[in-house]
Amino acid sequence: MRFRFDGVPLSGQAGDTLAAALLANGVRILSRSFKFHRPRGVFSCGVEEPNALVQLGSGARAIPSARATITRLHEGLEAFSQSGWPRLDWDLGRAADWLLPFLAAGFYNKTFKWPGWRRYEGSVRRAAGLGRAPIDADPDGYEVRNLHCDTLVVGGGIAGLQAAMLPPGERVVLVEQDEQFGGCAAWDGSAIDGRPASSWIGAAVARLVGTADVRLLLRSTAVGFYEQGVIAVHERSLRPDGPERADGGPRLPRERLWIVRARRTVLATGAIEQPLIFCNNDRPGVVLAASARQYLRRHGVAVGRRIVLATNNDSAYATAGDLHAAGLAVIGVADSRPEVPGGCRAAMLERSIAVWPGAMPVNTRGFGVLTGVRIGVLSRTGNTLQGGFDLACDALAVSGGWSGQLQLFSQAGGRLVYADTSGALRPECEHPLVRPVGAAADDPPAGAIGRRVAPVGDTRRQWVDLRNDVTVADLELAIRENYTSVEHVKRLTTAGMSVDQGKTSQPAVIEIVARLRGCEPSSLGHPTLRPPYTPVTMGALAGAERGPLYAPARLSPLHEWHASNGAELEDYGPWRRPAHYARPGEARADALARETRAVRTRVGLFDASPLGKIELHGPDARAFLDRLYINDLSKLEPGRSRYGIMLRETGSILDDGTVTVLSPEHCLVTTTSANAARVHAWMEEWHQCEWPHLHLAITPVTEQWATIAVAGGPAREVLRRAGLDIDLSSEAFPHLAVRTAMLRGRPARIHRVSFTGELSYEVNVPAEAGIEAWQALLEAGEDAGIEPVGVEALLRLRLEKGYLHVGTDTDATTVPADVGWGGVCERKRADFVGKRSLTLPENIRADRLQLVGLAGPDGGELPIGGHLRLPGSESPTDGWITSAGRVTLGDGQPIALAMLRGGRQHYGARVSVHDLGRRTTAEVVRPPFFDVEGARLHA
Amino acid sequence: MRPAQRYSVVNVLLQGLARNRGWKPAWRAAEPRPAYDVVIVGGGGHGLATAYYLARHHGIGRVAVLEKKWIGGGNSGRNTQVTRSNYFHPESCAFFDRSLRLYETLGQELNFNIMLSQRGVLTLAASNHELELQRRWANAIRMNGVDSEMLDRAQVLALVPALSAHSRFPIVGGFIQRRGGISRHDAVVWGFARAASALGVDIVQDCEVTGIDIKGGAARGVRTSRGAIASDRIVMCAAGHATELARETGIRLPITTMSLQAMVTEPVKPVLDTVVISAVAHAYVSQSSRGEIVIGGAADIYNSYAQRGSLSVMRATVAAALELFPSFSRLRLMRQWAGAVDITPDTSPIMGLTPVSGLYINCGWGTGGYKAIPAGGETMAYTVAHDRPHPLIRRFGLERFSTGALLDEGAAAGVAH
Amino acid sequence: MLRLPCPHCGLRDEPEFSFGGSPQIRPPSASDGEWTRYLFERENPKGLHLERWVHSYGCGRWFNVVRDTVTHRIVAAYLMGDPAPGVPDPAGHP
C-alpha cells in the first residue's frame, strides 16, 4: 500500500497502523513537542499515544490530530506532520528549547501583562494548537444508535471475551476499540487453557457471534459512563477515511455513537503501560516496552536495531525475549528493582541478555533521535546513584508499570485510590453497576514495582507529560508556589490536560507530587477522570441531526400551495410559514404594503393553521378554563367565543387566544402558534397536579385542522360564494361566535374572530381538505380581488388595531394591567392562576412599563427596538418600541406600540426615540390607530 | 501593598537562570486562626475578590477565606470564561460594566496575567423577530453608555467566516460587544488569592464550613471541619452550595442548584477569533489560547450537585455548536465537565445584607458570574465594610424576592455563559 | 442522561420527560410575604429531593420522584396524589 507522509511517498502493508508503517520506513520523527519543539517519535501503539499525532487528508475530509498508532493504513493515505517550521526535521522553533529554563509552568501568568495580553495573544495562539480544523462543511454522515442489554462488556481481550460468555437469554454487548478481538493475547503468543490464545480467541468470538442476543462491536470505544448505566460507545471508521467510495456501495455513516443502556457493566479494559522518568526521556527512540513488542509481533516492525530495555516490573522481559528472538541486538535490561525475580533472570540468561538489577536510565544521548543511554546504578535505598555506564543504542524500551484503565469506573462514581504496589489507581471498593476484571482489575496482579523516577538529573529535562511538555521541574515549581492540590498542579502545569488526558502520565504525577509534598500518594486523590475516555468526533455526538435535520420544521397542511405560489417561507417558532407572497421583482416592503392594502381595501386570505387549538371535554371543562384565564368565562354561552389571557403564577402573561364554548361540556381554546405545546402542557399540569377532581379531558387538535382566515369587507360574500351553507348575517352570526357548516360537502367549523380589525372568519376544515378549501375560497374571492397574505401583513394589521402580540409586545414580566387588561382582572371575582400576584406591590407600581401607541413624524420611521425617553427624564431609558409599521391607508404615517414607563399617564406627550445613535421624536397616543369604534369588525 | 515578589519578564529571566528555585508561594498556606474580623466562606472568585478588596480598599486585613476543597475548584475554575457587560437592565449594565472595567486593568493591578482577550462577543440572530429583540437589547445597552453594535449578515460572516457553511437556520445578523471577550479563569482566582494573601488575608483550603453560629440575631462565627472560628462578620460566597450553607441560619433562598456543562475539543490552530452565541441553536463557542474550541450551552434540566453533565444535554449542545459551525464536525471532543450553578428565578445575582446582622450573602450567579468577579468582590467588600449595600448592588438584594421587584435578565442571559 | 421510571410506561430516557421541580404547597390565603416565599423560595437540598416529572413524550402523565441530587440515584417514583413510599405523608395519611 502506498501512502505519503509530508509529501514523501512511502509504502506499507495492509493491516498496518500508520505508526507501524512509518516505523518500518525508518521515519523516527513524527512531531514536535508543544512548547519546546523537541523532536518526538512513536511512543506507544495505542490510544494513549502522546507524540504521533498527524493531520490526515486535506480539504473537507481532513482529520486533525489523528493518532498514527490507531490509524489504519489505506491505499493513498496522506498524512502530514502538524508542527515544525519550515520542516519537521529542521524546525526553527527548536530555538524554544533554549528558552526551556524560562518557560516553566505558569510563566505566562507572570509575563505578557504590558501593555495587555491582546498584544501577545495572536502569536501565542498561532504557536499553540495542534492540527488544523477543516473549513468546509463535512461531507460525511454520522448517526446515533440506541441499545439495551443486560451486560455490557467493555474490552474484547481475554478477560472481556470470558466475561461475555453468559447463560443463554442474557442480552450482551461487547465493545472493543481495536480492529480485532483478543487484546494483548491476540498477538503476545500466550496460551489459554493449554492452547494458543489465537485459536481460543477465534473460537470464543465464533461462539459469541452465534449466540442470540449477543452483539459484538469492533473499533468501538466505551467513552463515557453516564447515569444509571448509560454508556456512550464511539464506533469509528465505518468506512475508510479516504475519498467517498465510488462503487455505490452502501452509504454507511462515517462514525456512530451507540448509547447503551446496560444493567451491568464489566470493565475488561486492560491496562496501559507507564513510562519511566529520567533526563531526556522524550527522545524519538524511547518507546514503551510492550508497544515495542506489539510492533514486532503484530506488525513485524522493529523499533530499533540495538535495543536497551529499562523496567521496574516483570513485563518488559517478554519484550526483551521477543526482540532477541527476532534477531535484534538486545543489549540488556536495566531493572530498577534491587532484586530481579528468578524467572525473569533465567529467561534472560537463556538468551544471554544482560540484566542490571537496581539500575535505571538517567539520561539519553542523541541529536534529534536517540543514539545512546546512560544507565545509573542505584544505591541500596534507590535514592542516589552509585555509578553508571553508557550504552549505544537506537531504541530504549521502557516500562514503568501498568495502569488499569478504570476511567469509566470513576465516571460511574466508583472511588479510585493510588496503590503503591502497582503505582496506579485501583478501585477502593466495589460498585453496584460496574465490575472491573482482567488486567484492568490488576488481575493477576503485576506485582510490586520498583522505582519509576530517576533519583538524579536535571528535572527540567525529565518529561512527565510528553504531549503538553510538562517536566518534573514544573511539578516542583507548582509545589514550591503552593499549588499543592493535584487539581492545582494539573491546572498550573497542564499535566494530563492534553488529548491523551494523562493516560501515560497521571500515576507518575501523583507519585511525584506526593514525594514533593512529603505525603502518601494515596492521600492525594486524583484529578477528576471525565468523559470521554478517548476523544470523540463531534459529528458522532450530534448524529444525524445536523444541517437540515438539526431541528424539525413544522409545515402547515397548506404548505404545498404556499411553496408553489411564491411564498417567502421563514421560521416562526417551530413553524415554517409564508412571511409574504412575493411577486417577481417585488421587494419585501412592497409586498407587505400590497398585502396589507389588499386586506384593508379588498379581502385577504391567511393560513392560520399553526394557531394552537385545544379541545376540552367534560362537565368541568368550562370551570377549569375559568380558573386559568383572567376573563370571566362562567357566563359564556354555547356558540360564543371570548378573547382570553392566561397568566403565569407570578402574574405575568403566558399566552392569549380565544375561548369558545361549543356545547355545555365541550370547549375549544386557541393559543398563539408558538405557545401551543406550552399551553397544553400548562393545562395538563394544572389538571393533573392541582385539580385532579375536575372532570375533563384535554385534547390538542392543532394538527387536525387547516385554519384559513378570510378577512376584509367582502369576507361574507366570499364565504357565501365558496358554498358555505349557513346564514352569515351579523344577526345570525355575530362577531365572536362559532358555527358548524358544510363547505363543499365537508364539515367545517367557522369562527367569527378577527386579528386584523376587519370583518373576518376563520374557516376550519380537516387538514387534508385544507388546500381544496383554500383554493375554493381564492376562487370565490377572485371578483372581490382576494389575495393571499403572509404573517408579516397580519402582524402589521393587528398593530394598527393595537392588538397585543404575546412575546413581541409582552415579555416575561408583563402583567395584564401593563397592557390595559387590569380592569378585567379586578372585576373577575373568582380566583384564577396568577391572580394573587397581581396585587403584589411591585405589580401595581405606577411607574411600570405600560403599552401605549406612538405616532411618528411624517416621512420618518419608528424603529422596532428603539428606546424611549420621556421629556425631562433622568433615567437612561423609559421604555422601548415593541412593534412598528405604518398605517395602511392614507398617508402611511409611522406608528408603533411601545412599552413606556407609566405609559398611560403620558398620552399626548412627545418622547424621544433613540436607535443606534439616531434620534427622533414621537407622540404618545392611545391605540388603536385604525377604526377606533370597531365598525369594520362588527360589520 | 503589593506581593513581595513581582511577576515580570525580568524576574522570569532571573529566576529561570536560578532554575526557578527562588519563586515564593503564590499565596501562603495558612492555618485557620481562632478569630477573624471577617470570615468569607467559599474560595471561588467572588470570595477571594471580596477578601482582596476588603484588605485593599478598606484596610481590613484580618480576613480569612475558608474553602472546603481547593480554591477555584467551584464554578470559578470550570467556566467558559466569557466576559461581557451587555446586560439589559440599567442596574445590571452598570454593575457588569464596572466589572469589565476592573477586568481591563486587573492583570496589572494584581500583577498576574489574567489573559483578558477583548475579542468581541457576537450574539447571532436567526430571524427578523430575533433581530428586532436584539435591537431592543443593543439599544438598551447603548442607553446605558456601553458599547454595542448591530451587524448585518454580511458583517457577521466577514467577522466569523466559519459561520457561513449551510445549516438549518439562517443568520440574518447579530449584535456584538467588542469589549467583551474571554480571560483565563484560573488566573483570576490565583491572581486574587496571591494579591489578597500578600495583604494579609488567610486563605485556608480543605476547610469546610459546617455551620454558622448566630446569637441574638447576629453572626458570631463559623464551625468548620478544622474547628470553630469566631467572627462577627461572615460573607457567604458558596455559589451552588449557598442553600445548604444558609439553611441552618433560617434563611431560605430562591436558588436552584443545577448542572451547567462545558466541553472542549482537541486543540487546533486558530479558527475562531470571536465569542459566538446563539439562542436558536442553544450554544456558545469560543477558542482558547491553547487552541481548544470551548463550548457551552443550556443547563441540565434538574436540580443537581453532581458537577457532572447529562449525555443528552451534552449531545444537544454539540449539535447546536455544529449548527453554527458545521465544519467542526470532524473535530474531536476531548473533555466534558460541569459545575453546580446557583440559579435564581430572575437570573440576576443576590448580593448584600441578610436578615441576620453581620451575615452577608453573595450568590445566585448562575450561569454568568465569572464576568462579575472583580465588581462582585469590590461591592461586597464595601457592603461588609459599611454594613450597607454598595450603590451598584442595591437592586440585587435578597429583599427583592419578598417584594416581587425582580430584575429579570432572562432575555439577556437567554443562553448560559 | 437520567433514566426515569414512569409509573405507567416503565424506564425511559431523560429527553422524554420534563422536570417540574419540587411541589410547593400553595398557601390558600397568603400575605404578600407568604406568597412571594411560595413563588420564589426553593428547597434545593443536597441529597434526597422530592420532585415532579411529566412524561411529555410518552403517556403525558405527571408523577413524583425521590432522587438524590448528588448521585442522581432514583430512590422512588410514584403516582400523583400517592404518598412517598417510606416518607411520612405530611397530611397524616398512612
Added chain:
Amino acid sequence: MLERGTAAATAGERTAISVMRMERRSVMRLKTWDARDPPGLRLADAPAPLPVGVGMVAAGDPRVLCIGPGEWLLIGTPSGRPAPAGLLRLDGAKTEDWSLVDLSSGACTFAIDGSASRDLLSKGSGLDFHPAQLGTRRCARTRFAQIEALIECLDDERRFELSVARSYAAYLESWLANATEEWR
C-alpha cells in the same frame, strides 16, 4: 424524499427495510376523566373490554391501543370512520365519563417493514425494541428523531407503524431517508 407508497430501500432479494407513508385512516382518541384504570370499558359489540395497561393493543377494527392511563387510540381502516355515538358501553355504573375526539387528519403514519426495522427504529429512539419489550401488538409513545411519536409493533420480526403529527411529516420523511441510506 421518499416516494409515497413505494419501498424506499431494499438490499438484495430480501428487503432490509422499506418505509412507506400510509394512507389517512380514522384515528379516534378516547379519554376518560379519571386516569386510574377504569374497569370494564368496552366498545359496542366488542367481545373484550378495552385493553388496560399502557402499551397494550387489542386487535380488531378498530384496533385499540392503550396509550396512557385511561387513554386509548381507536385506529380504523383507511377511510373508515367509527361512529362516535353509541360506540362505548360501560359495564360499571358511571356513564359517559369520557371524551372521543377525531384525530384522523392530524396524524401521519409510516409503515416500516424489513429485517432492519428494529435497527432503523433504534436510530431514532431510546426505547427498547427487543421483541420481549415491544413485540406483536404492543405500542409505545416515545420521542423519535426529536419529535413525539407513537410506535406500534405489528409483527415480532419486522413490521412497525410509526405515527407523528402531520406537520412533521416532511421532516420525518427526510430523516427516514437519511437513516435508511445504509440499506440502499
